[in-house]
Amino acid sequence: KQEVTQIPAALSVPEGENLVLNCSFTDSAIYNLQWFRQDPGKGLTSLLLIQSSQREQTSGRLNASLDKSSGRSTLYIAASQPGDSATYLCAVDSNQFYFGTGTSLTVIP
Amino acid sequence: SAVISQKPSRDICQRGTSLTIQCQVDSQVTMMFWYRQQPGQSLTLIATANQGSEATYESGFVIDKFPISRPNLTFSTLTVSNMSPEDSSIYLCSVVGATEAFFGQGTRLTVV
Numbered sequence: 575k576q577e578v579t580q581i582p583a584a585l586s587v588p589e590g591e592n593l594v595l596n597c598s599f600t601d602s603a604i605y606n607l608q609w610f611r612q613d614p615g616k617g618l619t620s621l622l623l624i625q626s627s628q629r630e631q632t633s634g635r636l637n638a639s640l641d642k643s644s645g646r647s648t649l650y651i652a653a654s655q656p657g658d659s660a661t662y663l664c665a666v667d668s669n670q671f672y673f674g675t676g677t678s679l680t681v682i683p
Numbered sequence: 684s685a686v687i688s689q690k691p692s693r694d695i696c697q698r699g700t701s702l703t704i705q706c707q708v709d710s711q712v713t714m715m716f717w718y719r720q721q722p723g724q725s726l727t728l729i730a731t732a733n734q735g736s737e738a739t740y741e742s743g744f745v746i747d748k749f750p751i752s753r754p755n756l757t758f759s760t761l762t763v764s765n766m767s768p769e770d771s772s773i774y775l776c777s778v779v780g781a782t783e784a785f786f787g788q789g790t791r792l793t794v795v
Contacts, residue, residue, distance in 0.1 A: 620786075667784070671716075674725055676725060
């Protein structure tokens with residue numbers, strides 16, 4: 575069974591700092607990996623999707639990379655803003671979506 | 684992309700009662716997925732709902748506790764039956780496009 579781990583569990587940074595969130599998975603046989611944002615008590619908003627044949631995707635200040643062979647993905651957030659404060663989840667698609675436990679990010683003004 | 688409308692967004696319910704959560708998708712989809720997110724935990728798949736057939740439940744989830752309806756290709760409901768405080772969670776429905784997953788806004792359920 576696929577297991578997805580995210581570190582750190584929580585992160586607090588001052589506004590303007592660049593940061594990296596990590597996601598690792600145990601089975602490299604994936605179709606794609608997706609990063610989500612979840613605000614407290616809310617649903618999930620898709621941020622970036624990386625297909626298994628891709629190595630990275632970029633959207634605005636966000637950049638996600640994928641190293642399937644090592645079972646790792648990173649989400650890079652540039653010039654963080656207080657509005658980025660949320661929980662970030664990664665999910666891998668291996669016939670079924672498996673989710674990490676998330677990284678809770680706080681950006682301090 | 685797909686837009687999913689989920690309701691209610693939150694509810695506080697008495698133990699022993701049932702709550703039905705609805706999800707409406709803006710396009711026809713073959714499968715809809717229901718997840719539970721317990722406090723401080725990640726998402727756990729409850730079941731997969733196909734139109735015209737019974738839902739497929741994951742280990743640890745049973746139809747009597749979480750009955751699901753899927754009357755057409757754009758709509759599904761999940762009922763949380765005979766609730767206890769342990770059912771307090773966020774419940775989310777989801778669909779998968781060509782490759783990407785989309786989620787409803789979630790239902791935050793508190794059982795008292």
